[in-house]
Amino acid sequence: MALVTWTGSGDGLSWNDAANWDINAVPSVSDEVIINTNVNVTTDVDITVVSLNLAAGTLTGTGNTTWSGNFTVEENASVKFSGETQAFGSGTSFQGLGLVELESGIFNVDEDLTINTKFTNKSEVKVKAGKKLNLTGDSEISGSFEVDENASLELIGLTHTFAAGSDFLGLGTVDLVSGELNIEDEVSIKSKFKSKSKVKVKNKFKLEGDSEINGSFEVDENASLELIGLTHTFAAGSDFLGLGTVDLVSGELNIEDEVSIKSKFKSKSKVKVKNKFKLEGDSEISGSFDLDDDATVEFAEGSHILDTGTIFTGAGSVRLVGGTLTVNENINVELLEVTGGTIEGTGTITANKQIQTIAINLDEGESKVISNQFLVVSAGNTSAEQIIYTLTDLPDEGILLLNGIALEINSTFTQADINNGLLTYADGDSDASSDSFSFNATANGELITSSSFNFTVEENLIAEFRNIGTTGIFAFEEISSSAKLKFSVDINSSPSFNSEMGVFFVDDDLGSINGIAPGEAGYLQLALSRAQVISSVLYNPPNGFEQGSRFLEFASSDRLGFYLVSQGTTDQVLSQVAAGETPNNVIFSTSTNLQVSNSTSTSFTLNWEEQLDGGDTSFDDVVINVESVGTNPTPGTEFQAIGQRELLDLRSFEGEVSASFTVNREAAFNNTISFYVVQNEQGTILDELTGQLVNPEEQGYAEIAVRQSIEVELFVENQGTVNIVTQLQGGEILAPFVIADGSISDFLNTNPENLEDEGSNAYFTFIGANPDQADHFAMLGDNTIGVEDLFGGGDNDFNDVIFKVDFTVP
Numbered sequence: 001m002a003l004v005t006w007t008g009s010g011d012g013l014s015w016n017d018a019a020n021w022d023i024n025a026v027p028s029v030s031d032e033v034i035i036n037t038n039v040n041v042t043t044d045v046d047i048t049v050v051s052l053n054l055a056a057g058t059l060t061g062t063g064n065t066t067w068s069g070n071f072t073v074e075e076n077a078s079v080k081f082s083g084e085t086q087a088f089g090s091g092t093s094f095q096g097l098g099l100v101e102l103e104s105g106i107f108n109v110d111e112d113l114t115i116n117t118k119f120t121n122k123s124e125v126k127v128k129a130g131k132k133l134n135l136t137g138d139s140e141i142s143g144s145f146e147v148d149e150n151a152s153l154e155l156i157g158l159t160h161t162f163a164a165g166s167d168f169l170g171l172g173t174v175d176l177v178s179g180e181l182n183i184e185d186e187v188s189i190k191s192k193f194k195s196k197s198k199v200k201v202k203n204k205f206k207l208e209g210d211s212e213i214n215g216s217f218e219v220d221e222n223a224s225l226e227l228i229g230l231t232h233t234f235a236a237g238s239d240f241l242g243l244g245t246v247d248l249v250s251g252e253l254n255i256e257d258e259v260s261i262k263s264k265f266k267s268k269s270k271v272k273v274k275n276k277f278k279l280e281g282d283s284e285i286s287g288s289f290d291l292d293d294d295a296t297v298e299f300a301e302g303s304h305i306l307d308t309g310t311i312f313t314g315a316g317s318v319r320l321v322g323g324t325l326t327v328n329e330n331i332n333v334e335l336l337e338v339t340g341g342t343i344e345g346t347g348t349i350t351a352n353k354q355i356q357t358i359a360i361n362l363d364e365g366e367s368k369v370i371s372n373q374f375l376v377v378s379a380g381n382t383s384a385e386q387i388i389y390t391l392t393d394l395p396d397e398g399i400l401l402l403n404g405i406a407l408e409i410n411s412t413f414t415q416a417d418i419n420n421g422l423l424t425y426a427d428g429d430s431d432a433s434s435d436s437f438s439f440n441a442t443a444n445g446e447l448i449t450s451s452s453f454n455f456t457v458e459e460n461l462i463a464e465f466r467n468i469g470t471t472g473i474f475a476f477e478e479i480s481s482s483a484k485l486k487f488s489v490d491i492n493s494s495p496s497f498n499s500e501m502g503v504f505f506v507d508d509d510l511g512s513i514n515g516i517a518p519g520e521a522g523y524l525q526l527a528l529s530r531a532q533v534i535s536s537v538l539y540n541p542p543n544g545f546e547q548g549s550r551f552l553e554f555a556s557s558d559r560l561g562f563y564l565v566s567q568g569t570t571d572q573v574l575s576q577v578a579a580g581e582t583p584n585n586v587i588f589s590t591s592t593n594l595q596v597s598n599s600t601s602t603s604f605t606l607n608w609e610e611q612l613d614g615g616d617t618s619f620d621d622v623v624i625n626v627e628s629v630g631t632n633p634t635p636g637t638e639f640q641a642i643g644q645r646e647l648l649d650l651r652s653f654e655g656e657v658s659a660s661f662t663v664n665r666e667a668a669f670n671n672t673i674s675f676y677v678v679q680n681e682q683g684t685i686l687d688e689l690t691g692q693l694v695n696p697e698e699q700g701y702a703e704i705a706v707r708q709s710i711e712v713e714l715f716v717e718n719q720g721t722v723n724i725v726t727q728l729q730g731g732e733i734l735a736p737f738v739i740a741d742g743s744i745s746d747f748l749n750t751n752p753e754n755l756e757d758e759g760s761n762a763y764f765t766f767i768g769a770n771p772d773q774a775d776h777f778a779m780l781g782d783n784t785i786g787v788e789d790l791f792g793g794g795d796n797d798f799n800d801v802i803f804k805v806d807f808t809v810p
Helices: 415-419 523-529 570-578 701-707 744-750
Strands: 002-005 031-035 040-043 047-054 058-061 065-073 078-081 085-088 093-102 106-109 113-121 124-127 132-135 139-141 144-147 152-155 159-162 167-169 173-176 180-183 187-189 192-195 198-201 204-207 211-213 216-219 224-227 231-234 239-241 245-248 252-255 259-261 264-267 270-273 276-279 283-285 288-291 296-299 303-306 311-314 317-320 324-327 331-338 342-344 349-357 360-363 367-369 375-379 387-393 399-402 412-414 423-426 434-443 446-458 473-476 482-489 499-506 531-537 550-555 559-565 586-588 594-597 603-608 622-629 656-665 672-678 721-729 733-739 762-764 777-781 784-787 801-808
Touching (some): 065 078, 124 132, 216 224, 216 245, 360 367, 375 387, 387 415, 499 603, 523 531, 531 550, 531 622, 559 570, 672 701, 733 744, 733 784
Parallel strands (some): 002 031, 040 058, 047 065, 058 078, 065 093, 078 093, 093 113, 124 144, 139 159, 144 167, 173 192, 187 204, 198 216, 216 239, 224 245, 231 252, 239 259, 270 288, 283 303, 288 311, 296 317, 324 342, 531 777
Antiparallel strands (some): 349 375, 387 412, 473 559, 482 550, 482 622, 499 559, 559 586, 656 721, 656 801, 672 733, 733 762, 777 784, 784 801
């Protein structure tokens, strides 16, 4: 064995020029070779040595060359292949911090080969049957690999990059053993692909052969991983994240272990789930799922669409834990579990067994009915009475009640009890943020599920007021994200006529809005543009009527001013402003017509003098108590703080809603109250006969609205009180109307055009729909509305008919 060193004394370039070597002979099979000169050495003959240390420069193979030996390529040195073909003898290896680069020609791997340097491929590599090419250094690929059957390309370095021009084919395997694989351009692998490490996809990565995944994929936005081969397997360790898409185009995807896809997932083919498959990003499904016993496909946060072609087979479960599941196909499943989210769409899911346990949120100390909106167990044709729950663990903090009686361990209740609203949870006085109970549910004695039901208890922070130094302007200590206020009419109020109070938002502690101070020109218009109606206060209420409270929620950063419309309503004032007029009956809380009393950190009283000139200065005309509370706004009142929005908002309810109406009257007219469905808060309706949308100010609105009224009519004798309980449909917005001194049929038969003096008139909460362009509805509390029945607004007392409604889910 000889040590041979490059001298360059010959032509200074050629490997096979003997004069370039210190022994005046070309190195042979028994030699150890050193090249430590920064020169480009070229060879078109075979290189067979014991070892070669390339300390500097470049060694380039330009012919049909076979390489044998151990090659060390030092940093800043490189071996380049640019001949027609390159082959490698048994035991050949490359190591070091330098570069091995395939520039052109064919790189034949006829024997196992390890390249432990950086490797770049711009041409064609062929890995022969049964052989292995190990890339244990970094690699950059922009050429092709043909991997024969039983052969493999193993990626083991720190970073591997597949760029434009990369292509992989053959019956062998591309195996990402370690490191990170970056997909920089559109890349296709037609060979089998295995990954135990991390893949970052920045473009389109197509797996057209089989695949086995035990590692992670990060799929960038607008990038995609496309599965097109016959069989794809996601096993233990599989994880998919990023804003891109995992797309099962064809073949079969096997979920062998618990797998989560946080990217978007699309499937037009077949998924076999043997464990848990969690879809935590959006999904679009038009293929099949075969669910093994105890296997689960879980739809979490995001938008999930089950389109035509979606099929679920097997004994496993379909679980919805969040987001929206849009079902556009009629689908049968063995077990449907719902713990969150919503189901919508034109299709249906029919489950042989269903378990729904949607956690309830409530405030500290609050009681809440556990309805079938939250807790459902069903099994085939088994009746609700035959579904029996047995308590196996009680709540730690609160009490579970059945028809008002506390339950104990082993107590039972039925699905029918839940459906009838008989099961209630009452929170205790601890500071715990959660609670739960556990149960077994059986159908005809057969165990359906052992599960638990959860409660989230929100801390009941009471917002406190802070002193800002400006009378009539109020602000909060910013201790929480919201401030909830209760407004109630004090029993000492003694108005001489009807007035309406509201609240508006100001920009600073002085009450300015857009730089305009109270009392300056333009302040009225700006304040009303930010106004919310609190309540009108009646001077002549009907017998039996008790004015209720209003609950409104504000941000803790809000600053509030108040106003009083003397002898009028906010709607009337807004109509005047819209007509270019400047009303003179609006009193602001910064004026001398208001005194503030009973101030504490969480409450105060507003004492108004309703006469514009100060009146008798008694400050007892309109007295409103304001209290910071932990109570949430009343269901149904979403729009009621906005002008011309005396509406019932049932969008937060699902299914039927029990509505309990209390009706009072102080009027000579025999009026009829009813409701119709509107599309939005502006009062747009959909004409069921023409399919056209019609707005309140448009011709025919009154007739369409009355014709399409729901089957609820409210009527009461003068100075009487009546209670009416009925069912309303959740998910809708209802607007009220009144037929003055008549019935719905009277109006439709005699005055459908809603003209004056032509018969009974219909009046609406939307002034533009009224024949007199007057305001006929006023808020008198949460879900409490007063009506004026005379043309032109009459005496504006809004006590002719008053109705209040309380909602519960049956």
